[in-house]
Amino acid sequence: MDQDALISRLPASIASRVRSAKLADGVATLVLDVSGLDASKRGELEEAVRDILGQLDEIAEVRVAMTAEKVQRRIVAIGSGKGGVGKSTLTANLAVALHRMGRKVGVVDADIYGPSQPTLLDNQGERPQAEEQKLIPVQSPHGIPVLSMGHLVEPGKAIAWRGPMAGNALGQLIDAHWGEVDTLLVDLPPGTGDVQLSMLQKHKPAGAVIVSTPQDLALIDAQRAAQLFDAAGVPLIGLVENMAGYVCPNCGEISDPFGQGGVEAAAKAMDVPFMGRIPLNMAIREASDGGTPPATRDDDTSAPFRQIAEQLAAWLDA
Ligand SMILES: Nc1ncnc2c1ncn2[C@@H]1O[C@H](COP(=O)(O)OP(=O)(O)OP(=O)(O)O)[C@@H](O)[C@H]1O
Ligand SMILES: [Mg+2]
Structure with missing residues (x-):
C-alpha cells in the first residue's frame, strides 16, 4: 500500500x-x-x-x-497624541467586540507607567505564570488573554522606568505565550515616547488606530502620533473620534462640549479612513471602569464599538 x-x-x-x-x-x-x-x-x-x-x-x-504551523500574529497599536482621550477604553471594547465576533484576540497594555487593562478587563490582582522564561497571559472573564505591567507590580505603586527598561518591559509583554491569538491589540501610552519608539523598532505593528477627541489641540497631537507611525512605515488603519457628542443621562439629548466632526475632517485631510464616533456617555465610563466594557452587551452604548470593531476586522481580512 x-x-x-x-x-x-x-x-x-x-x-x-x-x-x-x-x-x-x-x-x-x-x-x-x-x-x-x-x-x-x-x-x-x-x-x-x-x-x-x-x-x-x-x-x-x-x-x-x-x-502545527506557527500562528501568524499581527500587532494592532491603539495610540493617541494626547492623554486621556480613550485609548484604553477603546482597546478593551474592541477586544471584547472582536472576541464576540469569534476572533482570537489578545491585549497588551503597553502603558507601563499607568496600566489600566487589568481594571477594564476585570483581572486585576492576578499574576501571570511564566514558562520557559516567557509570561503566560492572564485570562479576562470576558474571554480575552491580557498582559499588563499592572499584573506584575503592586497596584498603586509608581513605576519609574528609564528608556531601555521600558523597552524591555514591553518586550516581555509582547513576546509571551500568546498561543492561538492572531491579533494582538496594544494599548499604548499617550504621546510619542520610548515605548512607542520601541514598538516601532522591535515589535512593528501591522497597523495603527489613532484615537482623538474633537478639540483642535487634541487633533494636532493626533496628527503628530499618526506621522510617527506613518514615517515608520506602519499603515494607519484609521482615526476614531471619542467623546464626540455628550449624551445627557437624564433626557438623552446629545450636545457637543468639545465640538463634533473634527476628527472626521482631519482624517479626510490626512487621507486616512475615519472609523467612527463614540459619544461622551457616562454609561461608557461606568461600565468600563467597573470591569464590564459596554461591548459585552448588545445595546446603543456598545453599538459604536461594534461598528469600529467590524471595520478593524475588515481591515485585518483585506
Ligand atoms: N466615550 C466616553 N464616554 C465617557 N467616558 C469615557 C469615554 N471614553 C473614555 N472615557 C473615560 O475617560 C477616562 C479616560 O479614558 P481612557 O483611560 O480610556 O483614556 P486613555 O487615552 O487610555 O488615557 P491615558 O492617556 O491616560 O492612557 C476614563 O475614565 C474612561 O472611562
Ligand atoms: Mg490608557
Missing part, C-alpha cells in the same frame, strides 16, 4: 490534514497538520486515525506525529 492508498482510507476531513504517510513492515507513520486545533481536538483526531487504520489487515501499528 502506498501513501495515496493509505490516505484514501481516511475521511476527507482527516485526509486534508495528512502531510506525509508511509507504510513499512506493517507500521503506518503519519504526519498530521493540527494547526488551529486545541489539545482535545488533536486527541480526537489522533484516535480517529488509529481506529480507522488499525482495522486494516496490513497495518499492525499506527504512529502519529503532529505538526
Whole structure:
C-alpha cells in the first residue's frame, strides 16, 4: 500500500490534514497538520486515525506525529497624541467586540507607567505564570488573554522606568505565550515616547488606530502620533473620534462640549479612513471602569464599538 492508498482510507476531513504517510513492515507513520486545533481536538483526531487504520489487515501499528504551523500574529497599536482621550477604553471594547465576533484576540497594555487593562478587563490582582522564561497571559472573564505591567507590580505603586527598561518591559509583554491569538491589540501610552519608539523598532505593528477627541489641540497631537507611525512605515488603519457628542443621562439629548466632526475632517485631510464616533456617555465610563466594557452587551452604548470593531476586522481580512 502506498501513501495515496493509505490516505484514501481516511475521511476527507482527516485526509486534508495528512502531510506525509508511509507504510513499512506493517507500521503506518503519519504526519498530521493540527494547526488551529486545541489539545482535545488533536486527541480526537489522533484516535480517529488509529481506529480507522488499525482495522486494516496490513497495518499492525499506527504512529502519529503532529505538526502545527506557527500562528501568524499581527500587532494592532491603539495610540493617541494626547492623554486621556480613550485609548484604553477603546482597546478593551474592541477586544471584547472582536472576541464576540469569534476572533482570537489578545491585549497588551503597553502603558507601563499607568496600566489600566487589568481594571477594564476585570483581572486585576492576578499574576501571570511564566514558562520557559516567557509570561503566560492572564485570562479576562470576558474571554480575552491580557498582559499588563499592572499584573506584575503592586497596584498603586509608581513605576519609574528609564528608556531601555521600558523597552524591555514591553518586550516581555509582547513576546509571551500568546498561543492561538492572531491579533494582538496594544494599548499604548499617550504621546510619542520610548515605548512607542520601541514598538516601532522591535515589535512593528501591522497597523495603527489613532484615537482623538474633537478639540483642535487634541487633533494636532493626533496628527503628530499618526506621522510617527506613518514615517515608520506602519499603515494607519484609521482615526476614531471619542467623546464626540455628550449624551445627557437624564433626557438623552446629545450636545457637543468639545465640538463634533473634527476628527472626521482631519482624517479626510490626512487621507486616512475615519472609523467612527463614540459619544461622551457616562454609561461608557461606568461600565468600563467597573470591569464590564459596554461591548459585552448588545445595546446603543456598545453599538459604536461594534461598528469600529467590524471595520478593524475588515481591515485585518483585506
Ligand atoms: N466615550 C466616553 N464616554 C465617557 N467616558 C469615557 C469615554 N471614553 C473614555 N472615557 C473615560 O475617560 C477616562 C479616560 O479614558 P481612557 O483611560 O480610556 O483614556 P486613555 O487615552 O487610555 O488615557 P491615558 O492617556 O491616560 O492612557 C476614563 O475614565 C474612561 O472611562
Ligand atoms: Mg490608557
